Amino acid sequence: MTRLLLDVDTGIDDALALAYLASLPEVEFVAVTATPGNAGLRQVALNTLAMLELCGRPGVEVAVGAEVPLSVPLVTTPETHGPQGLGHAVLPPPSGSVSARHAADVWVEAARAHPGELTALITAPLTNFALAIRREPRLPELLKRVVIMGGSFYHQGNTTPTAEWNTHVDPHAAKEVYAAFRGLPEDRLPIVCSLDTTERIEMRPEHIRLLSAAAGCAVEELVLPEQPEGLRSTSENPLVRHLSDALRFYFEFHRHYDQGYLAHVHDFFAAGVAAGTLEYSTRTATVDVEVESTLLMGTTVADYRKLWGHPPNARVVSGNNPEQAFQELIRSVGALAARLYER
Ligand code: BDR
Ligand code: CA
Numbered sequence: 001m002t003r004l005l006l007d008v009d010t011g012i013d014d015a016l017a018l019a020y021l022a023s024l025p026e027v028e029f030v031a032v033t034a035t036p037g038n039a040g041l042r043q044v045a046l047n048t049l050a051m052l053e054l055c056g057r058p059g060v061e062v063a064v065g066a067e068v069p070l071s072v073p074l075v076t077t078p079e080t081h082g083p084q085g086l087g088h089a090v091l092p093p094p095s096g097s098v099s100a101r102h103a104a105d106v107w108v109e110a111a112r113a114h115p116g117e118l119t120a121l122i123t124a125p126l127t128n129f130a131l132a133i134r135r136e137p138r139l140p141e142l143l144k145r146v147v148i149m150g151g152s153f154y155h156q157g158n159t160t161p162t163a164e165w166n167t168h169v170d171p172h173a174a175k176e177v178y179a180a181f182r183g184l185p186e187d188r189l190p191i192v193c194s195l196d197t198t199e200r201i202e203m204r205p206e207h208i209r210l211l212s213a214a215a216g217c218a219v220e221e222l223v224l225p226e227q228p229e230g231l232r233s234t235s236e237n238p239l240v241r242h243l244s245d246a247l248r249f250y251f252e253f254h255r256h257y258d259q260g261y262l263a264h265v266h267d268f269f270a271a272g273v274a275a276g277t278l279e280y281s282t283r284t285a286t287v288d289v290e291v292e293s294t295l296l297m298g299t300t301v302a303d304y305r306k307l308w309g310h311p312p313n314a315r316v317v318s319g320n321n322p323e324q325a326f327q328e329l330i331r332s333v334g335a336l337a338a339r340l341y342e343r
Contacts, residue, residue: 087249214334
């Protein structure tokens, strides 16, 4: 069993990560907390509740925390993830509601109640995680494993030329979080999935077609570059339909930025690392975040050679296997879609 505490800013690739995790029978969602980033806080929470219900996991506690980053104004990104964060997808409104507890309390209470048992996955800015560590400085030791999607080391940024989105939204939180892991044993250091390797996880239209086949859809789901932008899916399978509508928007966004008709599904990769189902390798590093320079705000730096003379605080993912990742995604989410919705 993998018992998961998640923090998300759902978000197209966060939604895919949730669908993938929900497809794994061995994954238990202890709670999911929402951070603003891809969309505003309330929208992120609603998207998260709606996705969990769509994926057959109703009743999971979804809590909100900080409404804005620690020290900089909030910026959201409707051009990347659509006006409501899920691209062209419009999910049924969730029947569940947002928890009354603060996200940071949810994390601290769960980690104290189950020391050494919980895997943490953060696919959002690190605001809530930093607040939780302020409340419980032993949090990095209480968690069994921490996986973070964020940063860009020897790779160009996706928000500024050098900075990655999650870290750029709340650079001060990221700096605090990495500082909190300094000097811990190697197996307690966060596994950091940065753009260096998540941009290798390129989802393409063919993967959606294969997903619809794995879901047992009578009609293949075809998302094609020549189709008009914003075309909506008519798939009879609701999970395939909504994922297709969400991903079509992500393909269009990447094409607008000359990256091709594809999507980097960063958070799905991080989810597979957290669940232990995807292949990857890591390198130990000391990671720090720039929070003063206007030019380099939110830029992450990894010292692999101990040049700073500081103890390591992260295990940065240095290798992954996109082919294995997509085979696993299609197999598992296809089976979930069939289980839940096949007629
Ligand atoms: C990260 O930023 C967000 O837009 C994505 O959901 C992902 O978590 C990639 O930089
Ligand atoms: Ca995200």
